[in-house]
Structure formats: structure tokens, C-alpha cells
Amino acid sequence: MNPRRKQRLITVGVIGGMVAGAISLMLFALNDNIDLFYTPSEIIDGKGKAAVKPQVGQRLRIGGMVVEGSVQRNQETLAVEFDLVDIGPIVTVSYTGILPDLFREGQGIVATGVLQEGNLIVAEEVLAKHDEEYMPPELAEKLKGIKHVKPADAAITKAAPSY
Amino acid sequence: MFNWLHPYAKTERAYALCNTLLPYFFVTAVVGLLVGFIWGLAFAPSDYQQGDSFRIIYIHVPSAILSMSTYVAMAIAGFVGLVWQWKTAYMSMIAIAPVGAILTFISLFTGAAWGKPMWGTWWIWDARLTAQLILFFLYLGVLALYGAFSDKTQAGKSAAIMALVGVINIPIIHYSVEWWNTLHQGATITKFGKPSIAPSMLWPLLISIAGMVGLIGTLVMMNLKNQILRRELHRPWVIALLQKTENR
Numbered sequence: 001m002n003p004r005r006k007q008r009l010i011t012v013g014v015i016g017g018m019v020a021g022a023i024s025l026m027l028f029a030l031n032d033n034i035d036l037f038y039t040p041s042e043i044i045d046g047k048g049k050a051a052v053k054p055q056v057g058q059r060l061r062i063g064g065m066v067v068e069g070s071v072q073r074n075q076e077t078l079a080v081e082f083d084l085v086d087i088g089p090i091v092t093v094s095y096t097g098i099l100p101d102l103f104r105e106g107q108g109i110v111a112t113g114v115l116q117e118g119n120l121i122v123a124e125e126v127l128a129k130h131d132e133e134y135m136p137p138e139l140a141e142k143l144k145g146i147k148h149v150k151p152a153d154a155a156i157t158k159a160a161p162s163y
Numbered sequence: 164m165f166n167w168l169h170p171y172a173k174t175e176r177a178y179a180l181c182n183t184l185l186p187y188f189f190v191t192a193v194v195g196l197l198v199g200f201i202w203g204l205a206f207a208p209s210d211y212q213q214g215d216s217f218r219i220i221y222i223h224v225p226s227a228i229l230s231m232s233t234y235v236a237m238a239i240a241g242f243v244g245l246v247w248q249w250k251t252a253y254m255s256m257i258a259i260a261p262v263g264a265i266l267t268f269i270s271l272f273t274g275a276a277w278g279k280p281m282w283g284t285w286w287i288w289d290a291r292l293t294a295q296l297i298l299f300f301l302y303l304g305v306l307a308l309y310g311a312f313s314d315k316t317q318a319g320k321s322a323a324i325m326a327l328v329g330v331i332n333i334p335i336i337h338y339s340v341e342w343w344n345t346l347h348q349g350a351t352i353t354k355f356g357k358p359s360i361a362p363s364m365l366w367p368l369l370i371s372i373a374g375m376v377g378l379i380g381t382l383v384m385m386n387l388k389n390q391i392l393r394r395e396l397h398r399p400w401v402i403a404l405l406q407k408t409e410n411r
Contacts, residue, residue: 005246005247008245008246008248009246012242012245012246012324012327015324015328016327016328016330019328019331020331023331024331027335027342037344061344063344098283099283100280100281100282100283100284101216101280101281101283102212102213102281102282102283103283110346125283125284126283127282127283127284127287127346128281128282128283129282129346129348130212130213130281130348131348131349131359132348132349132350132351132359133351133359133360134210134213134217134220134351134359134360134361134364135210135211135360135361135364136208136209136210136211136361136363136364137208137209137210137211138208139211139361140211140212141211
């Protein structure tokens with residue numbers, strides 16, 4: 001390789017390395033602040049080593065599993081209330097609006113809202129989270145014991161009067 | 164080390180190479196996309212959680228994964244151009260850029276169409292989605308910067324520097340789902356270990372990815388041939404080639 005090419009190679013390499021370094025440092029510094037994300041146990045016991053608890057009235061995002069049997073729908077309006085759990089403590093979320101298709105009991109969800117007294121979160125947005133696993137329904141039933149029920153079917157069976 | 168590459172710095176050799184590779188890419192594209200899409204969209208089983216909506220994966224995942232690979236290819240071409248100062252390298256870089264930009268757009272669009280029914284939103288400023296949007300802007304930036312100079316050597320140099328700086332975004336996109344709490348789920352196939360997707364769904368996905376590689380190759384080769392012809396219009400070999408096509 002002739003000296004001029006070598007010099008250009010080094011210059012490009014050094015500039016690239018410096019930019020990469022600067023951006024990694026920036027992201028590293030931002031790491032703690034990039035999201036206001038809490039789990040139910042972090043809301044009650046505090047987050048991180050310093051155990052920082054969120055303030056009442058603070059806007060935050062919360063992620064957890066919907067507790068089975070905790071979903072209460074208002075019959076007249078779109079209001080719905082449910083409990084979220086991760087490893088123990090339970091937080092209640094209330095929301096008015098249309099829930100995503102994947103919202104079911106036992107499903108992981110992410111909600112954005114304002115923290116109120118008594119570990120209640122009034123949510124403006126509820127989003128369903130799914131994992132990276134894809135499999136046919138028969139396999140899911142065999143592996144995990146998950147029975148595939150389409151949300152529409154489930155609603156009909158629940159709403160149907162018992163004869 | 165790279166001596167075998169040197170002949171392709173000549174536009175005539177590069178043009179001939181494009182012509183040789185084009186049929187292979189084209190056949191891969193037609194076979195891969197037809198088989199992958201028909202198998203995936205019509206015959207693969209539906210997902211236990213998402214039902215038939217998950218089938219958009221057969222378009223979303225190939226375009227998303229390959230939008231990143233294409234960016235790396237573009238940056239490597241830019242790097243070669245900067246260090247060895249070959250105009251064919253700059254031409255390849257600029258032949259790849261629009262294809263990559265469209266792939267990124269397809270991945271963003273199909274992602275939004277998938278997110279609405281499943282997550283409940285078209286868009287969220289989640290780390291993965293935002294980084295992918297930045298990738299789209301990087302592609303557009305490279306194209307715009309190249310178009311902004313009338314001296315094409317200068318244009319190639321500036322666009323290559325922009326492409327190289329943007330490479331930092333590629334690991335950020337890939338690891339965003341691990342570094343931050345994102346709504347987007349983690350990696351299914353681009354990870355170490357067993358893919359977390361049933362084999363009956365994985366095969367059509369891999370075939371679609373192969374088909375998409377073929378399509379990208381076809382489009383880039385065609386674009387590169389055009390770039391070469393346009394830049395070398397007054398060279399004897401181009402004039403001879405044009406006369407040959409006219410006589411036919």
C-alpha cells in the first residue's frame with residue numbers, strides 16, 4: 001500500500017473511531033434517563049440502587065403482566081381497570097379507550113400515564129407487548145399449555161348468558 | 164491482499180462483472196420471493212398469539228434485516244472509494260443507496276401496519292423504531308449530499324464520509340431491543356442459539372430473505388450499470404457497446 005493511501009486509511013479510521021467513541025459515551029450517559037420506565041415493583045419499592053420512588057403526579061411508563069381475573073370493564077363506557085404485576089407487588093391501571101388486539105389477561109403490556117395516590121395509574125395509552133417467539137397454536141398448546149382463543153371468540157363466550 | 168479486486172476499478176471490467184452476476188441475482192429474486200411469499204402468506208401456520216396478522220413478518224423482517232446489511236455494504240463501498248480513490252467504488256455506493264432507502268421505508272411502513280393491530284399504535288418513539296427512522300434519514304442524506312455536488316469525485320467523497328459516520332447506527336439498531344426497554348420485541352433469528360420461531364414458519368422466512376437478497380442484487384447491478392454508462396458516455400468501449408446495440 002503506498003504511503004498516501006496509508007495516510008488516508010489512517011485518517012478515515014481515526015475520524016470514524018472518534019465519532020463512534022463520542023456517540024457511545026453519549027448513549028452511555030443517557031442510559032439512565034432515556035426512558036421513564038417502571039415495573040410495578042419499582043413503583044412500590046423504588047428503582048435502582050438508590051431506590052428512587054416515583055412521585056405522585058409524575059408521568060411515567062409502566063410495563064407488566066395483566067393479572068388474571070383482574071380486568072373490570074364498565075358496561076356503559078369504554079372505561080376499564082386492571083391490575084399489573086411483575087414479581088410481587090401489584091399496581092392498578094385505569095384506562096378509557098380501545099384496547100389493542102393482543103390485550104388479554106396474562107399478557108405483557110406497557111401503559112403511559114400519571115401516577116395517583118394508592119398505586120393507581122391513570123393511563124392515556126395502553127400498548128400490548130409480545131415476545132419474539134412465533135409458533136403455530138397446536139405447538140403452543142403442547143409446549144406451554146396455552147389454549148389459542150381468538151379475542152372475539154373469548155368475548156362471545158364471556159358475554160353469552162348461561163342457559 | 165486485495166489485488167484480485169484491482170481490475171474492477173476499471174469501469175469496463177466492473178460493467179462486465181455486473182452483466183455476469185445479474186442473471187444469478189435475478190433468478191434468486193424470482194424463485195426466492197415467489198416461493199417464500201406464497202409459502203409464508205398462504206401455507207405457513209398462523210401464530211398462536213397473533214393469528215394471521217403475524218404473516219406480515221415475511222415482508223417486514225427481510226426488508227428490516229437487509230436494510231442494515233445494505234447500509235454496511237454501501238459504507239464499505241464508500242470506504243474503498245475514500246482510501247483507494249476508485250470511482251467505481253463511489254458509483255457502487257450511490258447505486259446501493261436508493262435501494263437501501265426503499266428497503267428501510269418498507270420496513271418502517273410494514274412495521275407501522277403491524278404495530279397498529281398488535282401493539283395498539285402506528286408509531287412510538289421506541290429506541291428500535293427511532294434508530295430505524297434515523298437509518299432512513301441517513302440514506303436520504305447520502306443521496307442528497309451526492310446530488311448536491313456537480314463534481315462527482317467531490318460528491319463521492321462527501322457522501323462516503325456521511326455513510327461511514329452513519330455506520331455507528333447499525334449496532335444501535337441491532338442492540339436497541341437489549342439496551343433499552345422497548346415495545347419492540349427482541350431478536351428472533353439474528354441471535355446466537357436457536358431461533359425462537361417454529362421451523363414451519365422459519366423456512367419460508369429464510370427463503371424470503373434469500374429472495375430479497377436476490378432482488379437487492381438485481382436492482383443494484385442494474386443501477387450500477389446505468390451509473391457507469393452515464394459517467395463513461397464518451398469512452399471508446401461505451402461508444403462501441405452503443406453501436407453494437409444499435410446494429411442489433
